[in-house]
Each structure stands twice: as structure tokens, then as C-alpha cells.
Amino acid sequence: MSVGEGSSTDRSNLEKYAKLVEGHVYSGQIVGAVGILMNLAGLMGMENMGMLIEVGESTPDYYACRRAVWVLNRLANLGLEDVTVDELMRSYARAVARLES
Structure with missing residues (x-):
């Protein structure tokens, strides 16, 4: 699994969830504890996402x-x-x- 695959930065996940909730995909950085936890989850192979x-x-x-x-x-x-x-x-x-x- 490459970095970002299955994580909150995975483009296919973003598009899948955005369609489900009539949302939009934006780019930017998630910092602090939330950013660390989301990236660690992705590195551990856990599918995850953040909601702003x-x-x-x-x-x-x-x-x-x-x-x-x-x-x-x-x-x-x-x-x-x-x-x-x-x-x-x-x-x-x-x-x-x-x-x-």
C-alpha cells in the first residue's frame, strides 16, 4: 500500500464519500492531532476520512x-x-x- 492509499488523501475515497453526502472535495492540509491520526491510520492500512x-x-x-x-x-x-x-x-x-x- 502506498502512502495516501486508503487514507483521507486517497482521491477515490474522497470522490466516493463526497458523492454519498452531496459534498465537495477540497485540497489543503489537515494539521495537529487530527492530521497525525488520519495519516497514521492510512499508513496502517485503515480506510479513514475527515469531515470539515x-x-x-x-x-x-x-x-x-x-x-x-x-x-x-x-x-x-x-x-x-x-x-x-x-x-x-x-x-x-x-x-x-x-x-x-
């Missing part, structure tokens, strides 16, 4: 969160039902209330 979700100026960005959940559900075949932005907002508010209590 672009967020807007609102914090938290519920639309980006909804897209991330949808993509993860498609990639991992989790069988989750679609959630609305309102449901995500309520879940977030409940989680924050629990953490602050």
Missing part, C-alpha cells in the same frame, strides 16, 4: 450542525431521523441548562 463543516457567524450554527448530523448519518448508516433546526436548538438549550445546574 463550514459554520456561519452565529454561534452555535444550528444549520451547520444539522448538516453534520445528516452527513454522519449517511456515512455511518445510523438510521437517524432528520432533525429540524428547532429540535437542535431545544436540545442545545437543554444540554446547556444541565451543564449549568
Whole structure:
């Protein structure tokens, strides 16, 4: 197996997953612990990928969160039902209330 084959930089993997989630393939570097782990996984023959979700100026960005959940559900075949932005907002508010209590 050559460097990059089966890893997050493998062009065939990128194109396969991008089609599955209606995504786009971009080029660039992944640095830090994530970059190290993804490259090590590829060198060990483990198929892997990274997911970068672009967020807007609102914090938290519920639309980006909804897209991330949808993509993860498609990639991992989790069988989750679609959630609305309102449901995500309520879940977030409940989680924050629990953490602050």
C-alpha cells in the first residue's frame, strides 16, 4: 500500500464519500492531532476520512450542525431521523441548562 492509499488523501475515497453526502472535495492540509491520526491510520492500512463543516457567524450554527448530523448519518448508516433546526436548538438549550445546574 502506498502512502495516501486508503487514507483521507486517497482521491477515490474522497470522490466516493463526497458523492454519498452531496459534498465537495477540497485540497489543503489537515494539521495537529487530527492530521497525525488520519495519516497514521492510512499508513496502517485503515480506510479513514475527515469531515470539515463550514459554520456561519452565529454561534452555535444550528444549520451547520444539522448538516453534520445528516452527513454522519449517511456515512455511518445510523438510521437517524432528520432533525429540524428547532429540535437542535431545544436540545442545545437543554444540554446547556444541565451543564449549568
